[in-house]
Protein backbone atom coordinates (compact mmCIF):
# COMPACT_ATOMS: atom_id res chain seq x y z
CA UNK A 1 0.00 0.00 0.00
CA UNK A 2 1.19 3.51 -0.77
CA UNK A 3 -0.75 5.98 1.35
CA UNK A 4 -0.95 9.58 0.15
CA UNK A 5 -1.77 12.55 2.39
CA UNK A 6 -4.78 14.14 0.67
CA UNK A 7 -7.75 16.41 1.42
CA UNK A 8 -10.79 14.25 0.59
CA UNK A 9 -13.91 16.22 -0.38
CA UNK A 10 -16.02 14.05 1.90
CA UNK A 11 -15.89 11.13 4.30
CA UNK A 12 -19.35 9.85 3.37
CA UNK A 13 -18.42 6.20 3.88
CA UNK A 14 -22.01 5.07 4.30
CA UNK A 15 -24.92 5.60 6.67
CA UNK A 16 -28.64 4.87 6.40
CA UNK A 17 -31.06 7.17 4.61
CA UNK A 18 -33.58 8.65 7.05
CA UNK A 19 -36.60 10.75 6.13
CA UNK A 20 -37.16 13.04 9.09
CA UNK A 21 -40.63 14.41 9.59
CA UNK A 22 -40.94 17.53 11.70
CA UNK A 23 -43.37 20.40 12.12
CA UNK A 24 -42.81 23.78 10.47
CA UNK A 25 -43.52 27.01 12.33
CA UNK A 26 -46.99 27.23 10.73
CA UNK A 27 -47.83 23.70 11.91
CA UNK A 28 -47.48 22.06 8.48
CA UNK A 29 -45.43 18.85 8.22
CA UNK A 30 -41.92 18.86 6.77
CA UNK A 31 -40.09 15.82 5.41
CA UNK A 32 -36.37 15.81 4.61
CA UNK A 33 -33.80 13.21 3.60
CA UNK A 34 -30.66 12.94 5.71
CA UNK A 35 -28.09 10.25 6.37
CA UNK A 36 -25.70 11.41 9.10
CA UNK A 37 -27.43 9.26 11.70
CA UNK A 38 -26.36 6.58 14.15
CA UNK A 39 -28.11 4.81 17.00
CA UNK A 40 -27.20 3.42 20.41
CA UNK A 41 -29.86 1.74 22.50
CA UNK A 42 -32.95 4.01 22.32
CA UNK A 43 -31.02 7.14 21.29
CA UNK A 44 -30.00 8.48 17.91
CA UNK A 45 -27.51 11.20 16.94
CA UNK A 46 -28.44 13.30 13.90
CA UNK A 47 -25.90 15.50 12.08
CA UNK A 48 -27.88 18.39 10.60
CA UNK A 49 -27.15 21.71 8.94
CA UNK A 50 -28.90 24.67 10.57
CA UNK A 51 -29.43 26.03 7.01
CA UNK A 52 -32.32 23.61 6.74
CA UNK A 53 -35.85 23.66 8.10
CA UNK A 54 -35.43 20.29 9.82
CA UNK A 55 -32.72 21.35 12.33
CA UNK A 56 -34.65 24.54 13.15
CA UNK A 57 -37.91 22.62 13.53
CA UNK A 58 -36.27 20.07 15.86
CA UNK A 59 -34.67 22.76 18.03
CA UNK A 60 -37.99 24.62 18.31
CA UNK A 61 -40.54 21.79 18.53
CA UNK A 62 -38.28 19.13 20.19
CA UNK A 63 -40.03 16.30 18.32
CA UNK A 64 -39.65 14.34 15.09
CA UNK A 65 -40.23 11.00 13.40
CA UNK A 66 -37.28 9.07 11.90
CA UNK A 67 -38.73 7.22 8.90
CA UNK A 68 -36.45 4.65 7.25
CA UNK A 69 -37.37 3.95 3.62
CA UNK A 70 -36.96 0.67 1.77
CA UNK A 71 -34.94 0.40 -1.43
CA UNK A 72 -38.18 0.57 -3.46
CA UNK A 73 -38.75 4.12 -2.11
CA UNK A 74 -35.47 5.47 -3.58
CA UNK A 75 -37.36 7.50 -6.21
CA UNK A 76 -39.54 9.05 -3.50
CA UNK A 77 -36.40 10.09 -1.61
CA UNK A 78 -34.93 11.52 -4.84
CA UNK A 79 -38.02 13.66 -5.38
CA UNK A 80 -37.10 15.58 -2.21
CA UNK A 81 -33.61 16.37 -3.56
CA UNK A 82 -33.04 20.11 -3.99
CA UNK A 83 -36.03 21.11 -1.86
CA UNK A 84 -36.22 22.88 1.48
CA UNK A 85 -39.02 23.82 3.83
CA UNK A 86 -37.21 27.09 4.55
CA UNK A 87 -38.70 30.25 3.04
CA UNK A 88 -36.77 32.28 1.98
CA UNK A 89 -34.23 29.74 0.79
CA UNK A 90 -30.83 30.50 2.41
CA UNK A 91 -28.35 32.08 -0.02
CA UNK A 92 -25.96 29.11 0.20
CA UNK A 93 -28.79 26.81 -0.85
CA UNK A 94 -29.98 29.12 -3.68
CA UNK A 95 -26.48 28.72 -5.13
CA UNK A 96 -26.93 24.94 -5.02
CA UNK A 97 -30.23 25.20 -6.90
CA UNK A 98 -32.55 24.48 -3.95
CA UNK A 99 -36.19 25.63 -4.11
CA UNK A 100 -38.73 26.23 -1.34
CA UNK A 101 -41.27 23.41 -1.19
CA UNK A 102 -44.13 23.67 1.33
CA UNK A 103 -45.67 20.29 0.43
CA UNK A 104 -42.82 17.82 1.04
CA UNK A 105 -45.06 14.76 1.51
CA UNK A 106 -46.90 15.53 -1.75
CA UNK A 107 -43.60 16.13 -3.56
CA UNK A 108 -42.23 12.79 -2.33
CA UNK A 109 -45.54 11.08 -3.15
CA UNK A 110 -45.65 9.75 0.39
CA UNK A 111 -48.59 9.74 2.79
CA UNK A 112 -48.86 11.15 6.30
CA UNK A 113 -50.02 8.89 9.13
CA UNK A 114 -50.71 10.31 12.59
CA UNK A 115 -48.11 9.58 15.28
CA UNK A 116 -49.03 8.30 18.73
CA UNK A 117 -46.83 10.39 21.03
CA UNK A 118 -45.40 13.26 18.94
CA UNK A 119 -47.04 15.87 16.71
CA UNK A 120 -45.09 15.35 13.43
CA UNK A 121 -46.72 12.66 11.26
CA UNK A 122 -45.16 9.36 10.20
CA UNK A 123 -44.43 8.55 6.53
CA UNK A 124 -46.91 5.70 6.05
CA UNK A 125 -44.99 3.87 3.29
CA UNK A 126 -41.76 3.52 5.34
CA UNK A 127 -41.45 0.16 7.14
CA UNK A 128 -39.60 1.72 10.08
CA UNK A 129 -41.07 4.79 11.78
CA UNK A 130 -39.47 5.98 15.04
CA UNK A 131 -41.24 8.68 17.02
CA UNK A 132 -38.56 10.64 18.89
CA UNK A 133 -38.02 13.60 21.21
CA UNK A 134 -35.00 15.92 21.27
CA UNK A 135 -32.80 15.42 24.35
CA UNK A 136 -29.76 17.60 23.54
CA UNK A 137 -28.35 19.83 20.82
CA UNK A 138 -24.55 19.84 20.51
CA UNK A 139 -22.26 22.08 18.42
CA UNK A 140 -20.43 19.96 15.84
CA UNK A 141 -17.17 20.37 13.95
CA UNK A 142 -15.71 23.73 13.04
CA UNK A 143 -16.99 26.44 15.45
CA UNK A 144 -18.02 28.54 12.40
CA UNK A 145 -19.79 25.59 10.78
CA UNK A 146 -23.54 25.57 10.43
CA UNK A 147 -23.80 22.01 11.76
CA UNK A 148 -25.32 20.69 14.96
CA UNK A 149 -25.63 17.16 16.24
CA UNK A 150 -29.09 16.63 17.64
CA UNK A 151 -29.53 13.82 20.11
CA UNK A 152 -33.01 12.31 20.07
CA UNK A 153 -34.61 9.54 22.12
CA UNK A 154 -36.98 7.10 20.46
CA UNK A 155 -40.25 7.05 22.39
CA UNK A 156 -42.24 4.76 20.09
CA UNK A 157 -41.23 2.40 17.28
CA UNK A 158 -43.64 1.35 14.52
CA UNK A 159 -42.18 -1.54 12.50
CA UNK A 160 -43.86 -3.30 9.58
CA UNK A 161 -44.71 -6.82 10.73
CA UNK A 162 -43.27 -8.20 7.46
CA UNK A 163 -39.71 -7.25 8.46
CA UNK A 164 -39.79 -8.61 12.01
CA UNK A 165 -38.35 -11.96 13.06
CA UNK A 166 -41.37 -14.28 13.06
CA UNK A 167 -42.62 -14.94 16.60
CA UNK A 168 -39.88 -12.68 18.01
CA UNK A 169 -41.36 -9.29 17.46
CA UNK A 170 -38.65 -7.38 19.32
CA UNK A 171 -36.14 -7.90 16.50
CA UNK A 172 -35.95 -6.59 12.94
CA UNK A 173 -34.92 -9.48 10.68
CA UNK A 174 -31.85 -8.42 8.67
CA UNK A 175 -32.66 -11.09 6.08
CA UNK A 176 -36.07 -9.49 5.47
CA UNK A 177 -35.05 -5.84 5.40
CA UNK A 178 -32.06 -3.52 5.50
CA UNK A 179 -31.97 0.27 5.15
CA UNK A 180 -30.87 2.17 2.04
CA UNK A 181 -27.23 3.16 2.55
CA UNK A 182 -25.99 6.53 1.25
CA UNK A 183 -22.30 6.16 0.47
CA UNK A 184 -20.18 8.75 -1.39
CA UNK A 185 -23.26 10.30 -2.99
CA UNK A 186 -25.03 7.10 -4.10
CA UNK A 187 -27.73 4.83 -2.72
CA UNK A 188 -26.81 1.21 -2.03
CA UNK A 189 -29.16 -1.68 -1.45
CA UNK A 190 -27.98 -4.00 1.29
CA UNK A 191 -30.97 -6.31 0.99
CA UNK A 192 -29.90 -9.86 0.21
Ligand SMILES: Cc1cc2nc3c(=O)[nH]c(=O)nc-3n(C[C@H](O)[C@H](O)[C@H](O)COP(=O)(O)O)c2cc1C
Nearest residue numbers: 032033034035036047048049052053054083084085
Ligand atom coordinates in the same frame (compact mmCIF):
# COMPACT_ATOMS: atom_id res chain seq x y z
C1 LIG B 1 -29.54 11.28 0.51
C2 LIG B 1 -29.42 12.60 1.22
C3 LIG B 1 -28.74 12.65 2.43
C4 LIG B 1 -28.63 13.87 3.12
N1 LIG B 1 -28.00 13.88 4.34
C5 LIG B 1 -27.98 15.02 5.07
C6 LIG B 1 -27.45 15.04 6.40
O1 LIG B 1 -27.02 14.01 6.92
N2 LIG B 1 -27.49 16.21 7.09
C7 LIG B 1 -28.01 17.37 6.55
O2 LIG B 1 -28.02 18.41 7.22
N3 LIG B 1 -28.50 17.38 5.28
C8 LIG B 1 -28.52 16.24 4.55
N4 LIG B 1 -29.05 16.24 3.28
C9 LIG B 1 -29.51 17.52 2.71
C10 LIG B 1 -30.88 17.91 3.21
O3 LIG B 1 -31.86 17.00 2.73
C11 LIG B 1 -31.19 19.32 2.74
O4 LIG B 1 -30.45 20.22 3.57
C12 LIG B 1 -32.64 19.72 2.73
O5 LIG B 1 -32.72 21.06 2.34
C13 LIG B 1 -33.32 19.58 4.08
O6 LIG B 1 -34.67 19.95 3.92
P1 LIG B 1 -35.32 21.01 4.91
O7 LIG B 1 -34.62 22.34 4.67
O8 LIG B 1 -36.76 21.08 4.52
O9 LIG B 1 -35.08 20.52 6.28
C14 LIG B 1 -29.17 15.06 2.56
C15 LIG B 1 -29.84 14.98 1.33
C16 LIG B 1 -29.96 13.77 0.67
C17 LIG B 1 -30.70 13.75 -0.64
